[in-house]
Amino acid sequence: MIRSETMVEQKLCVTLLSGRTIEQGVGKEQGKSSSLYFEACSMVYMDSGDMKKLGLRNDDNVLVSTDRGSVVLKAVKYPRADMPGLIYIPYGPWANAVCSDATSSIGTPSFKGTPAEVEPARGRIVLSMEELLKSEFGR
Amino acid sequence: MPTVKSVVCPVCGSLCDDIELTVENNEVLKVKYGCAMCESKFLGYKGEHRIKTPLIRKNGSLTPVSMDEAVHKAAEILANANYPILYGWSSTSCEAQRVGVELAEEIGGIMDNTAVVCHGPSILGVQEVGIPTCTLGQIRHRADLIIYWGCDPWSAHPRHLERYTSFTEGRFEKSEWKAYLQKVKAGAGRKKLASLRRGGFVRFQPRVQAPQACSVTGPPQTLKKEGRKLVVIDVRKTMTAEMADYFIQVEPNKDYEVMQTLRALVRDQELDVEKVAGVPVEYLEEVADSLVSCEFGVIFFGMGLTQSAGKFRNIEVAISLVRDLNMRTNFAIMPMRGHFNVTGANVVSAWQSGYPYSVDFSLGYPRYNPGETSSMDVLLRGENDASLVIAADPGANFPKRAVQHMVSKPLIVIDPHMNATAMLGDVVFPSAFVGIEVEGTAYRMDHVPLPLKKVVEPPEGILPDEEILKRILEEVRLIKLQRMKQPVEVAAQ
Numbered sequence: 001m002i003r004s005e006t007m008v009e010q011k012l013c014v015t016l017l018s019g020r021t022i023e024q025g026v027g028k029e030q031g032k033s034s035s036l037y038f039e040a041c042s043m044v045y046m047d048s049g050d051m052k053k054l055g056l057r058n059d060d061n062v063l064v065s066t067d068r069g070s071v072v073l074k075a076v077k078y079p080r081a082d083m084p085g086l087i088y089i090p091y092g093p094w095a096n097a098v099c100s101d102a103t104s105s106i107g108t109p110s111f112k113g114t115p116a117e118v119e120p121a122r123g124r125i126v127l128s129m130e131e132l133l134k135s136e137f138g139r
Numbered sequence: 140m141p142t143v144k145s146v147v148c149p150v151c152g153s154l155c156d157d158i159e160l161t162v163e164n165n166e167v168l169k170v171k172y173g174c175a176m177c178e179s180k181f182l183g184y185k186g187e188h189r190i191k192t193p194l195i196r197k198n199g200s201l202t203p204v205s206m207d208e209a210v211h212k213a214a215e216i217l218a219n220a221n222y223p224i225l226y227g228w229s230s231t232s233c234e235a236q237r238v239g240v241e242l243a244e245e246i247g248g249i250m251d252n253t254a255v256v257c258h259g260p261s262i263l264g265v266q267e268v269g270i271p272t273c274t275l276g277q278i279r280h281r282a283d284l285i286i287y288w289g290c291d292p293w294s295a296h297p298r299h300l301e302r303y304t305s306f307t308e309g310r311f312e313k314s315e316w317k318a319y320l321q322k323v324k325a326g327a328g329r330k331k332l333a334s335l336r337r338g339g340f341v342r343f344q345p346r347v348q349a350p351q352a353c354s355v356t357g358p359p360q361t362l363k364k365e366g367r368k369l370v371v372i373d374v375r376k377t378m379t380a381e382m383a384d385y386f387i388q389v390e391p392n393k394d395y396e397v398m399q400t401l402r403a404l405v406r407d408q409e410l411d412v413e414k415v416a417g418v419p420v421e422y423l424e425e426v427a428d429s430l431v432s433c434e435f436g437v438i439f440f441g442m443g444l445t446q447s448a449g450k451f452r453n454i455e456v457a458i459s460l461v462r463d464l465n466m467r468t469n470f471a472i473m474p475m476r477g478h479f480n481v482t483g484a485n486v487v488s489a490w491q492s493g494y495p496y497s498v499d500f501s502l503g504y505p506r507y508n509p510g511e512t513s514s515m516d517v518l519l520r521g522e523n524d525a526s527l528v529i530a531a532d533p534g535a536n537f538p539k540r541a542v543q544h545m546v547s548k549p550l551i552v553i554d555p556h557m558n559a560t561a562m563l564g565d566v567v568f569p570s571a572f573v574g575i576e577v578e579g580t581a582y583r584m585d586h587v588p589l590p591l592k593k594v595v596e597p598p599e600g601i602l603p604d605e606e607i608l609k610r611i612l613e614e615v616r617l618i619k620l621q622r623m624k625q626p627v628e629v630a631a632q
Contacts, residue, residue: 019442020295024294025150025151025176025294026175029176029180029183030179031183031189032556032559033557080376080381093534101538101540103515104450106513107256107509107510108255108256108257108446109538110448112443112447113391129535139546
């Protein structure tokens with residue numbers, strides 16, 4: 001079957017990167033329990049073409065899953081350039097819900113370059129830091 | 140209003156030392172010259188997110204207690220533990236770190252700092268092949284080729300370009316700030332023209348297309364320009380990449396291949412392939428030419444190399460590339476350290492124990508073997524039976540499985556803010572902000588120690604990290620002494 005260009009896909013296989021953003025930096029200095037930190041870290045930058053493939057608009061919620069777990073995040077179009085096949089989550093507890101903990105026997109986890117899947121998660125909410133910690137660690 | 144000048148900013152490893160603060164009634168009111176993160180820290184330190192009193196988890200929730208009770212509880216946990224982890228240390232002073240090493244030795248624990256999750260691989264790479272490096276002052280005045288590899292200083296070290304590299308006025312090299320502004324204006328003009336053309340307001344077509352500065356569609360002319368050149372190599376186009384004269388976008392986890400290619404090209408070897416890591420070899424040839432033809436070049440590298448496939452091998456080959464280049468010209472390399480005193484944590488640990496991070500005192504003498512003695516691996520294997528976290532937030536920045544084990548055992552947290560780790564802690568100490576409420580020493584990313592200033596008094600009852608650690612250490616020694624006496628007394632009875 002020839003797939004139409006406009007056909008919306010259910011799920012996309014991507015490479016997950018995590019790292020710094022200036023908003024995350026400002027939020028962490030303001031306080032990890034601040035709303036600034038929550039907004040800066042509970043999101044995922046995606047390629048505009050990839051978002052179109054999944055039928056997503058800016059600020060729609062998505063479910064990011066890896067073999068380590070899954071997390072609901074707000075999808076935001078990466079403003080600087082196209083990055084098909086890549087997603088970028090700022091460092092924080094939301095990124096660490098899905099990032100690889102493989103240390104290659106030297107102590108440093110693989111925070112960049114983890115295979116992941118993204119799917120739309122309309123109707124599901126992004127957990128606050130308290131809720132996320134409670135669901136993951138029971139505290 | 141009174142101003143305090145030449146304040147060192149306690150945020151990132153750049154340690155900008157030109158901050159000017161307006162202070163009135165023991166409160167910072169205005170920040171001058173700082174970046175967004177600096178402003179956020181100096182104005183947000185007093186916010187509602189501070190921990191106000193020591194806390195102990197009772198019946199599942201954190202309850203305020205006295206400092207003495209918290210110190211006793213923490214000391215009891217550490218004195219009872221067989222294999223505790225003492226982790227963090229990167230956002231506090233060298234003076235507090237020194238007490239930390241003493242405490243780790245006393246309780247036979249693991250002394251580990253945040254380098255384990257960031258530039259630990261860089262340290263391993265340096266231990267393999269050494270490091271040709273210099274101070275940021277040398278780079279500011281002399282470097283004519285700046286390379287940022289796997290890092291985005293615009294996001295993580297916002298004033299790095301302005302103070303130390305491309306956009307600073309050096310003695311022998313001029314600032315590229317004006318040229319960058321012209322490039323931005325020209326880019327904005329092109330966009331406007333294209334928009335007008337799309338709307339049908341302008342009909343003419345330019346006869347010659349201007350070259351795109353940051354394009355990967357063809358080898359750029361910008362590498363042949365006069366003055367300082369800025370090259371960015373990354374897996375995505377960052378803001379720093381937009382500022383660059385040349386941006387190379389490599390495929391994720393393939394930096395190692397690109398670096399080995401550059402090593403081959405610098406040695407004038409020919410390659411049989413057309414592309415490496417998605418980058419045409421002809422572009423890499425252009426970069427290799429500029430590497431060899433510069434007067435003094437520097438590579439700054441970040442987490443893009445240390446946290447992706449290859450890890451410390453990436454660093455080893457990056458340093459080897461710099462070593463090769465030093466046969467032809469002058470070159471240096473430097474890691475972009477994140478926390479303001481993570482370099483200090485490595486330095487203090489190294490001068491006290493002989494090793495820079497992941498030091499295991501459990502056998503009574505320091506041992507170092509990242510992978511075995513690194514806090515991350517110990518947590519993932521579920522081996523430690525208590526943790527003390529200070530001046531870091533592994534609750535937010537460690538992978539889930541490591542934190543799951545951390546919270547399953549007693550957890551002591553020392554931090555000014557209620558961060559994720561403090562929310563998960565069993566004993567939580569509020570501490571004063573180093574560099575705002577307490578003075579101390581911090582090491583810049585180029586290993587230059589700088590004095591941090593005290594600009595306001597800490598809130599009442601809030602102690603510095605160093606003081607809290609000293610009190611815990613004293614209490615641990617007291618508990619151990621009592622235990623040594625107890626069997627004698629029992630035997631005598």
